[in-house]
Amino acid sequence: MAEDNRSWTEKHRPRTLDDVVGNPSAIDELRSWARSWTEGRPDEPGVLLAGEPGLGKTSAALALADDMGWSTIELNASDVRTADAIEKVATRGAVSQGFSSTGEYQSTAEAGRKLIILDEADNVFGREDRGGMQQITRTLEQTQQPVVLIANDEYELSSAIKRRCKQIDFDSVRTSTITYVLEGICEAEGVDVEAGALQALAEHADGDVRAAVSDLESIARGAKRLGVADVEELGYRDETATIFDALEDILQADSFQDARRASFDLDEDPETLLFWIEENLPREYDDPHDRAAGMEVVARADEFLGATQQTRHYRLWSYATDLMTGGAATAKRKSYSGWTRYQFPSWLRKMGSSKKARKLRDRFGTKVGTAFHTGSNTARDHVIPALRFIAGRHRELAVRLTARMELTDDELELLLPDATSGEIDDILEDAEAWAREQGQPDETEVSIDVPDTGGPTAEGTDTEPGTDEDTETPDDGADADADDEAGEEDDAAEQLGLGDF
Amino acid sequence: MSFRAVCKADVVKSVIDSLSTLVDEAKFQVAPEGLEVLAVDAAHVAMIDLSLSKAAFKNFEADEMELGIDIDKLSDAVRLAGADDEVEIVLEDEGLLRLEIGNLTRRMSLVDTSGMTDPKIPDLELPAMIKMPGAELDRGIKAAEGISDHVALHATAGGFELSAEGDMDSVNLNLEKDTLLEHRASEEVRSLFSLDYFSNMVKVAKDAGTVQLRLGNDYPVRLGFEFADGEGEVTYLLAPRIESA
Numbered sequence: 001m002a003e004d005n006r007s008w009t010e011k012h013r014p015r016t017l018d019d020v021v022g023n024p025s026a027i028d029e030l031r032s033w034a035r036s037w038t039e040g041r042p043d044e045p046g047v048l049l050a051g052e053p054g055l056g057k058t059s060a061a062l063a064l065a066d067d068m069g070w071s072t073i074e075l076n077a078s079d080v081r082t083a084d085a086i087e088k089v090a091t092r093g094a095v096s097q098g099f100s101s102t103g104e105y106q107s108t109a110e111a112g113r114k115l116i117i118l119d120e121a122d123n124v125f126g127r128e129d130r131g132g133m134q135q136i137t138r139t140l141e142q143t144q145q146p147v148v149l150i151a152n153d154e155y156e157l158s159s160a161i162k163r164r165c166k167q168i169d170f171d172s173v174r175t176s177t178i179t180y181v182l183e184g185i186c187e188a189e190g191v192d193v194e195a196g197a198l199q200a201l202a203e204h205a206d207g208d209v210r211a212a213v214s215d216l217e218s219i220a221r222g223a224k225r226l227g228v229a230d231v232e233e234l235g236y237r238d239e240t241a242t243i244f245d246a247l248e249d250i251l252q253a254d255s256f257q258d259a260r261r262a263s264f265d266l267d268e269d270p271e272t273l274l275f276w277i278e279e280n281l282p283r284e285y286d287d288p289h290d291r292a293a294g295m296e297v298v299a300r301a302d303e304f305l306g307a308t309q310q311t312r313h314y315r316l317w318s319y320a321t322d323l324m325t326g327g328a329a330t331a332k333r334k335s336y337s338g339w340t341r342y343q344f345p346s347w348l349r350k351m352g353s354s355k356k357a358r359k360l361r362d363r364f365g366t367k368v369g370t371a372f373h374t375g376s377n378t379a380r381d382h383v384i385p386a387l388r389f390i391a392g393r394h395r396e397l398a399v400r401l402t403a404r405m406e407l408t409d410d411e412l413e414l415l416l417p418d419a420t421s422g423e424i425d426d427i428l429e430d431a432e433a434w435a436r437e438q439g440q441p442d443e444t445e446v447s448i449d450v451p452d453t454g455g456p457t458a459e460g461t462d463t464e465p466g467t468d469e470d471t472e473t474p475d476d477g478a479d480a481d482a483d484d485e486a487g488e489e490d491d492a493a494e495q496l497g498l499g500d501f
Numbered sequence: 502m503s504f505r506a507v508c509k510a511d512v513v514k515s516v517i518d519s520l521s522t523l524v525d526e527a528k529f530q531v532a533p534e535g536l537e538v539l540a541v542d543a544a545h546v547a548m549i550d551l552s553l554s555k556a557a558f559k560n561f562e563a564d565e566m567e568l569g570i571d572i573d574k575l576s577d578a579v580r581l582a583g584a585d586d587e588v589e590i591v592l593e594d595e596g597l598l599r600l601e602i603g604n605l606t607r608r609m610s611l612v613d614t615s616g617m618t619d620p621k622i623p624d625l626e627l628p629a630m631i632k633m634p635g636a637e638l639d640r641g642i643k644a645a646e647g648i649s650d651h652v653a654l655h656a657t658a659g660g661f662e663l664s665a666e667g668d669m670d671s672v673n674l675n676l677e678k679d680t681l682l683e684h685r686a687s688e689e690v691r692s693l694f695s696l697d698y699f700s701n702m703v704k705v706a707k708d709a710g711t712v713q714l715r716l717g718n719d720y721p722v723r724l725g726f727e728f729a730d731g732e733g734e735v736t737y738l739l740a741p742r743i744e745s746a
Contacts, residue, residue, distance in 0.1 A: 041745070073545050092697055093544030097721070097740035101541055103548060103620030105721060108743055114545055144743035 008217040009210050012185050017063045020056050021181050021209060022173030029168050030060060034068050037146050038111060044166040046140050046147040048121075050154040051170030054208035058119055060170075061148045065115040070146070071100040074117045081123070083131030090116050091135060094143035114145050121149040122156035133158050134408075140164040155356060160409045163421050172207025175199070181209060182216050191220050194227040201231050206244075243268060243276055244342050250277065250325050251284040252336050259329030260322060270321050274301060275345035277324050284340050290332040297327040364411045371405050384415070391415055395427070402431035403438070504531060504568070504592035507560040508729075510582035510602065513590075515708070515728040516551065517576045519735045522701040523549050528614045529568040535561070541620045547698050548738040550622050557732035559587065568598070569612035575600075578607040622738065627715035627723055629656035629690050632683035633676065635707030635726065638663070638714075641674030642700045648672055651742050653693050656686040656716050665696075682711060690718040693742040699724075702737045709735075719744075 004011060014020045017027055030049070036042040049057040065072045073093045075081060097107050098114045106112030118136065137160045140147060149165060151157060179202040186193050198216075205212035219230045249262030263273060281294045304320035307313070365376035365384070372383050391398035402412055412424050419427070516538075520527050523542040530537045535554040541547070555561040582588055582602045589601040593608065600607040641663040645652045648667030655662040661681060663674040678684045702724055706712045709726035716722055724737040 071545060073543065089543045091544075092546055092695065096544075096546040096695055096742050098545040099541050099548050099620065099623070099738070099740060100545065101618040101620060103539070103541065103623050105623045105625060105738075105740065107720075109719075144745060 007214070008185060008189075008221070009213045012181075012188065012213065013059050014056075014063050015066055017060065017067050020060045020063055021177050022056060023060075023170050026168045026170050027060060029166070030064055031067075033166055033168075034064055034146065037068075037113060041144060044164065045143045046149055046161075046165040048149045048151060048154060048157070048162065048165040048167045049170060050151050050167060052172065052208065053152055054205075054210035055170040055173060056209055057150045057170050058117070061115065061117050061150065064148075065117075068113070068115075069111065071098065071106060071112075071114045072117055073098075073114055074119065076119045081132060083135040086118075086132055086135040086139065090118060090147070091139045091142065094139050094145050094147065108144065116143070116145055116147045117150070118148070119150045120152070121161075122151035122153045133161065137161055137164070137409075158410060159413065159421075173209050174207075175202045178202035178205055178207075178209055178212045182212060185213065185216060186220065186226065189220070191223060192225045194225070197226050197228045197231050200228060204231070206242075243273075247276055247280055247284075247342050248340070250329055251281060251340075253326075253329040254335060256322075256326035256330050260326040263321060263325045270317050270324070271305060272345075272348075274298065274305060274320070274324050275348055276342075277328060278302075279345040279347075280340070280342045281328060283342060284336055285332055285334075286336075287332070287334050290334055293331040293333075294328050297323050297331045301327065360410055361414065364407075364414050367405055367407070367411065388415055388417070392418065399427055399430045399434055402427055403435040406435075407431075502564050502566055502592070502595070504563045504566065505560070505590070506558050506563065507587055507589045508558040509584070510579055510586045510588045511584045512553070512557055512729045512733065513575070513579050513588050514584075515705075515733065516553065517572055517579065518705045518708075519551055519728075520549065521572045521576065522698075522705055523547055523737075525573060526569060526571050526612045526617070528617045528619075529570055531563045531566050531568055533563055533565070536563075539620050539622070541618065542698075546695070546740050547702075548620060548622065550736040550738075551733070553729065553733040557729040566592075567614050568592070569614035569617065570598070571609070571612050574609045578602070578609065581605060622736065625717065625721060625723070625738075627717045627720065628688055629686040629714075629716040630683065631656060631661050631681055631686075631714045631716070632711055633661070633681050633714075635703065635709055635712040637674075637676070638712060639703050639707040641672070642696070642703045644672045644674065646696055646700055650697065651693055651695050652699060653691060654714070654716055654722060655689075655691040657689045658686055660684065661686075661714075683713075688718075690716050690720075692716060692719050692722060693744055694722060694739055695742055698739050702739065706735075706737075 017031060020027055026049075030047060033042070033044070033047050049061065051057060062072065064070075073089060075086065075089050093114060093116055097105070097112075099105055100114075106114060116139070121136065136149070137158065140161065141164070147165075149157070149161070154162070154167065179198050182198040182201060183193070186198070201215055202212055205215060216226075220226045223230075243266065246262050246266045250259045253259035253262060266273065268276070278295075278298050281298060282291050285291045285294050301320045301323035304316050304323065308316040308320065361380070362376065365380040368383055368387070369376040369379035372379060374383060387401065391401055398412075398416060401407070401415070405411075407415065407428075409424055409428055412427060413419070416424065416427075520538060520540070524540045527538050527540050530539075533555070535552065535557070537550070537552040539548070539550050578600050579588060579602070586602055591599045591601070593599040596611050598609050598611055600609070642652065645663065645665035648670045649665040649672075652663060652665045655664065658678075660678045661676045661684070663672075665672045699722075703712070706724060706726045709728050711726065713725040714722060715725075719741055721738050721740050724739070725735065727734050
């Protein structure tokens with residue numbers, strides 16, 4: 001056989017779903033979704049494979065295509081993923097029959113489908129490219145071909161996308177399963193293995209199959225024999241220790257110095273580290289005294305962090321770090337060892353998962369504020385509740401609001417919290433139709449208050465009313481203000497094309 | 502390994518236009534008798550087979566080899582040449598191509614071809630064959646583009662029809678049998694295609710003068726034309742739209 005330069009993760013990728021390790025129920029679900037395509041386009045034309053990196057999501061998608069006799073078109077992390085690129089590859093591929101990469105014609109009439117794979121779909125949606133997410137939605141709407149989205153963080157995906165996908169979660173793969181995979185590879189590559197070596201390697205990978213295979217390749221490629229010592233060496237080579245390892249070193253340390261040193265290699269700032277220690281110290285210290293004493297020191301560390309923030313004296317950081325590591329370690333009376341299930345800090349998790357919702361709320365507020373000539377806070381506190389009340393009772397008005405403000409589906413969901421996704425879709429469709437009837441929708445933001453002076457002045461008029469409002473409107477509560485606002489709303493409502501309601 | 506070719510800029514431009522409708526990079530298979538490119542587009546919906554014989558060049562000396570070329574780069578370089586200017590293309594080093602246009606020299610790196618596939622044009626049974634002026638077809642496409650994103654091609658014993666339907670509007674281009682340059686349709690066939698692709702293909706083809714269409718029923722279309730005074734040939738294959746149930 002000629003020299004094979006492919007990496008082991010490529011070379012030993014499973015060829016069929018039966019060979020994909022771990023996550024048996026996810027694999028079953030994936031298979032039955034694919035079979036549903038044999039009877040025509042199913043209601044959920046896409047699947048979303050969600051889970052941490054390295055669990056076999058991409059492998060499963062590729063193996064699925066092989067099993068079904070489908071060809072694949074892939075948009076990988078390394079490809080450009082603007083809306084335009086997604087359109088060119090995924091959307092176009094989704095509505096037509098196709099040719100395989102070797103040039104065979106595939107017709108859906110003869111079950112010759114192509115699987116459209118969008119890898120790392122959660123990373124498509126960069127800050128500046130919101131169009132990417134919409135383009136994926138469009139692809140899912142139009143597709144006559146099966147689509148697989150792969151994501152590490154499903155929270156990054158819009159609800160419009162998730163509604164059109166069947167979600168399948170992938171979990172960590174068990175150490176024994178990973179060991180089994182590694183054994184197979186060693187056999188295929190002709191590497192002799194010392195007992196226990198692969199087990200250690202698999203443990204080190206912590207559920208990530210790809211990492212395990214890469215690690216194995218890095219120490220065993222070209223080698224004839226793999227010993228336990230080779231694997232141990234791998235541990236020292238880790239440049240940045242994982243937070244979990246560091247936590248164990250800190251909390252189980254017997255001396256101030258050991259605990260302090262454990263944080264040196266860690267690539268986290270003190271604020272983040274404190275969240276981790278605060279979350280996990282009570283999990284490690286099962287003795288009530290140790291818990292109390294430990295948290296006391298953690299609280300003290302937090303004070304130093306606060307002081308750093310207030311005074312910008314970053315020298316204070318080192319006190320905080322020393323307290324949360326060495327201080328927390330020496331606060332305990334008992335000594336702890338063994339494995340503890342550490343958790344991701346719940347505070348960070350909550351902030352992370354609400355980040356999107358908060359961003360959306362702000363965006364919606366700004367949009368409404370612009371249309372009603374008010375700040376986004378006023379829009380949120382006063383205008384939106386009123387709009388919500390009206391729009392919830394008057395569908396036609398909801399349609400026009402949507403068209404005029406060019407609301408996206410998730411913004412519309414904020415306006416109509418009780419609507420079902422089907423109703424939301426309907427309103428969006430009607431809004432589009434209505435906007436088409438009305439002609440150019442892009443005049444709306446500009447033409448309020450100001451006679452239509454044509455394009456070039458658009459920017460100027462956009463900012464003027466805003467500044468006016470800022471200077472004129474007195475503080476909340478004043479009667480005049482309320483009147484003002486009501487008047488303004490009427491005006492705006494009229495300008496929005498809602499005058500006849 | 503050597504490669505040296507001299508030809509009119511126009512010929513290179515035709516090659517660029519034909520390829521750039523489908524791909525950004527292409528693998529040129531070079532032989533002493535000429536060159537050929539076979540490629541499938543990223544969405545796996547269309548294919549191209551482009552061949553250019555030695556006779557299209559003023560001068561052509563080449564060993565067998567593969568050249569991976571970034572079409573955009575080539576286009577940038579050749580854009581500066583007038584249609585009748587001569588372009589000299591030389592493989593300077595492994596991985597480096599030199600273009601001489603008058604007193605302008607442009608060096609560009611070649612693209613790795615190892616990841617590119619070698620598709621074969623599939624043998625498809627396409628019973629209907631029509632030849633017509635490219636400009637005629639282009640007119641129909643331009644009209645269709647205004648109202649829809651796809652177009653139906655329809656061949657009958659009596660002639661050829663192109664039609665598109667929008668929400669309310671429709672476009673029909675009807676060509677009777679005797680207005681066509683050639684017409685062969687034993688059975689009636691009809692297929693639907695994305696204008697995303699088809700209009701770009703036709704745009705390139707219309708400059709060639711005569712285009713040949715081969716059609717089947719809900720089957721790919723084969724669009725062929727010649728360029729470089731008949732020394733070059735392009736065949737596009739486009740897969741049909743899937744008509745939703």
